[in-house]
Amino acid sequence: MSLTTNKYVNEWVKEITELVKPDSVVWIDGSEEQLEALRAQAVSTGELIKLNEEKLPGCYLHRTAIDDVARVEDRTFICAPTKEEAGATNNWMDPAEMYAKLRKLYDGSMKGRTMYVLPFSMGVVGSPFAKAGIEITDSIYVVLNMKIMTRIGKAVLDNLGDSADFVHGLHSRATMNPEERYIVQFPQDNTIWSINSGYGGNVLLGKKCFALRIASYQGRNEGWMAEHMLILGVKAPNGEKKYIAAAFPSACGKTNLAMLIPPKEYVEKGYEVECVGDDIAWLRVGDDGRLWAINPEAGFFGVAPGTNMKSNPNALRTCLQDTIFTNVVHNTEDNTVWWEGLDKNPPKNAINWKGEKWDCESGEKGAHPNSRFTAPASKCPCISPEFESPKGVPISAIVFGGRRAKTAPLVYQSFDWNHGVFVGSAMASETTAAAAGAVGVVRRDPMAMLPFCGYNMGDYFNHWIEMGKKITKKPKIFNTNWFRTDSNGKFLWPGFGDNLRVLEWILKRCDDEIGADETAIGYVPKAEDINREGIEDEVTMDILRDILSVDAGLWKEDAANLEEFYAKIQSVGNRMPKEMYDQLEGLKSRLG
Ligand code: GTP
Ligand code: SPV
Ligand code: MN
Numbered sequence: 001m002s003l004t005t006n007k008y009v010n011e012w013v014k015e016i017t018e019l020v021k022p023d024s025v026v027w028i029d030g031s032e033e034q035l036e037a038l039r040a041q042a043v044s045t046g047e048l049i050k051l052n053e054e055k056l057p058g059c060y061l062h063r064t065a066i067d068d069v070a071r072v073e074d075r076t077f078i079c080a081p082t083k084e085e086a087g088a089t090n091n092w093m094d095p096a097e098m099y100a101k102l103r104k105l106y107d108g109s110m111k112g113r114t115m116y117v118l119p120f121s122m123g124v125v126g127s128p129f130a131k132a133g134i135e136i137t138d139s140i141y142v143v144l145n146m147k148i149m150t151r152i153g154k155a156v157l158d159n160l161g162d163s164a165d166f167v168h169g170l171h172s173r174a175t176m177n178p179e180e181r182y183i184v185q186f187p188q189d190n191t192i193w194s195i196n197s198g199y200g201g202n203v204l205l206g207k208k209c210f211a212l213r214i215a216s217y218q219g220r221n222e223g224w225m226a227e228h229m230l231i232l233g234v235k236a237p238n239g240e241k242k243y244i245a246a247a248f249p250s251a252c253g254k255t256n257l258a259m260l261i262p263p264k265e266y267v268e269k270g271y272e273v274e275c276v277g278d279d280i281a282w283l284r285v286g287d288d289g290r291l292w293a294i295n296p297e298a299g300f301f302g303v304a305p306g307t308n309m310k311s312n313p314n315a316l317r318t319c320l321q322d323t324i325f326t327n328v329v330h331n332t333e334d335n336t337v338w339w340e341g342l343d344k345n346p347p348k349n350a351i352n353w354k355g356e357k358w359d360c361e362s363g364e365k366g367a368h369p370n371s372r373f374t375a376p377a378s379k380c381p382c383i384s385p386e387f388e389s390p391k392g393v394p395i396s397a398i399v400f401g402g403r404r405a406k407t408a409p410l411v412y413q414s415f416d417w418n419h420g421v422f423v424g425s426a427m428a429s430e431t432t433a434a435a436a437g438a439v440g441v442v443r444r445d446p447m448a449m450l451p452f453c454g455y456n457m458g459d460y461f462n463h464w465i466e467m468g469k470k471i472t473k474k475p476k477i478f479n480t481n482w483f484r485t486d487s488n489g490k491f492l493w494p495g496f497g498d499n500l501r502v503l504e505w506i507l508k509r510c511d512d513e514i515g516a517d518e519t520a521i522g523y524v525p526k527a528e529d530i531n532r533e534g535i536e537d538e539v540t541m542d543i544l545r546d547i548l549s550v551d552a553g554l555w556k557e558d559a560a561n562l563e564e565f566y567a568k569i570q571s572v573g574n575r576m577p578k579e580m581y582d583q584l585e586g587l588k589s590r591l592g
Helices: 007-020 032-045 095-106 140-149 154-160 206-222 254-258 264-269 313-318 417-425 457-470 496-510 541-548 552-571 578-591
Strands: 024-027 060-062 076-078 114-122 131-137 166-172 182-186 191-195 225-227 230-235 241-247 272-277 281-285 291-294 299-303 324-326 329-331 336-338 372-376 393-401 411-413 428-430 442-444 476-480
Touching (some): 007 095, 007 131, 007 166, 032 140, 095 182, 095 191, 114 140, 114 206, 131 154, 131 206, 140 206, 140 299, 140 324, 140 372, 166 206, 191 206, 206 225, 206 457, 230 254, 230 393, 230 496, 241 254, 241 496, 254 272, 272 291, 299 313, 393 496, 411 496, 417 457, 417 578, 457 552, 476 496, 552 578
Parallel strands (some): 024 114, 060 324, 076 182, 131 166, 166 191, 241 393, 393 476
Antiparallel strands (some): 114 131, 230 272, 281 291, 291 393, 299 372, 324 372, 411 476, 428 442
8 A cells, every 4th residue: 555645656566566467565654663674575585595693793794696786787768758868878768769679578577576665765864865766676686686785665646745846766577587687767757767687786776776866866957966985084183073975986996995993003092993885975065065974875786805804894784684686696605604814714515696505615605796795884884984974974075086907196186176176087997896897907987987977978077166166165086096016916016995095195186285296197106105103014114105106108098089989978968178178188199
């Protein structure tokens, strides 16, 4: 029975019910009683495995189909009215054609199944910055993940009242045929249709589909920004707190940076780091002229492999309770989980991510490289007291970054806002297992938004430039790269907690406390200004100078590649702003 009298909601639910023809319809009210019954049902069918209640209370394991383990960018569409509005970097199809094509696939796709109607909110319910969505799905896994990742239930509908302003999300596992898998956004209709997948970013519609693709489009129209950014707070020894928002591509270190534990020397001095968000930021200009950020999510959908007590103890502690693990190793000896990089003791009696008996000596990975934990942010030991703040936190610095063995130095600062937008537009990174396809190939990924921008990338750059005009107290813009390697492919920078050393330099630059070397690409630290106390042996002055160096030859190649990328964006709709070309010319002339 419907939980609302909202006629827009009820008519839409009726229309979808007639299309997908479920055996029954269940509205998710958000009560623990209802959720517990769903967990029990999923366990009874094998969709979830209940883990050791003593060691991992409230935790479950789920395995997706083996051909359904990551986002599928080549099957993800932005169906704006015209190809020009979607731009060269998005797949596009005429909306009417796409609706017709998908309607056939959805027709009767929930026969014999239950259809769940799940109201959810991105942002604290009732906050002026929050936005409502409803996801219709035939997957309990989706309902239970959305329960962790967003605020769900009747309160969302009550707050929506009789408004038509909600995202219409439809997901069906249908036949799970990868050839007919589609993740489709219709930004102008506030609508998302996802079919034939059961993996995270493809089906948890609040996340990438809504909070980035649809929201980025809304943000452009309404004068705010939806970005693929973590948000963290750094408390200095003098008690002053500053917030940083950072955009790195998928599986390039957002969760790790957002929860970092300061190196011993910094803890002793009194530094503290708190996490506001690890993946998505919604940013607005405040009355005070500063840029304010909220995390619209309520949980973390984090990469499991590599998470351990040294790299990210906060993430590990967060996922010790009330967590859903996806595609990790099942340790059948004590009914717990394991993944590569958790510790050096892979379980002897174990089932791998594919559900097969697994021999840790076989040389094959037990957990999928993109295996994940879905954990409530409220359980994170370093969650910020501002996490639930409806107005968010003021941002002092914006950081862009990627995974690059060469070219980009450890850190540099842009000359000003528009140059910073250019630095973001020029981001490039090696691809990771977070999306289907080749891993380790350098590709351009502006602002880490290539797979997530819901409109033409040229218009998106322009929106950044326009936002700069409205923010009177602008954050400074930086670029980082934790991933420079030596000739043997070994990382030269220790990363993780030690990244605070770089954040310290960034915050000092924000306060104009410290000088820098002006180079062709921006301001680069003087090597002696990066604090090496405690890592002098690992990061010698020579290594530090090496990872701070700017190789003009490599940068000329990069600029040429960027020019081609701009030409590609320009080829659909001619929407590249002149400011970006001016910046590119500036870089080329500085490089000589
Ligand atoms: P999404 O959830 O896909 O958006 O990814 P994310 O940006 O949150 O990435 P995450 O923090 O989960 O990092 C993914 C991978 O990067 C893991 O394998 C980490 O071990 C590795 N990583 C993170 N930070 C660092 C670092 O500072 N140095 C090095 N070398 N590796 C890192
Ligand atoms: C990413 O791929 O950037 C993620 C995971 O954060 S997913 O939700 O699957 O998109
Ligand atoms: Mn992400």
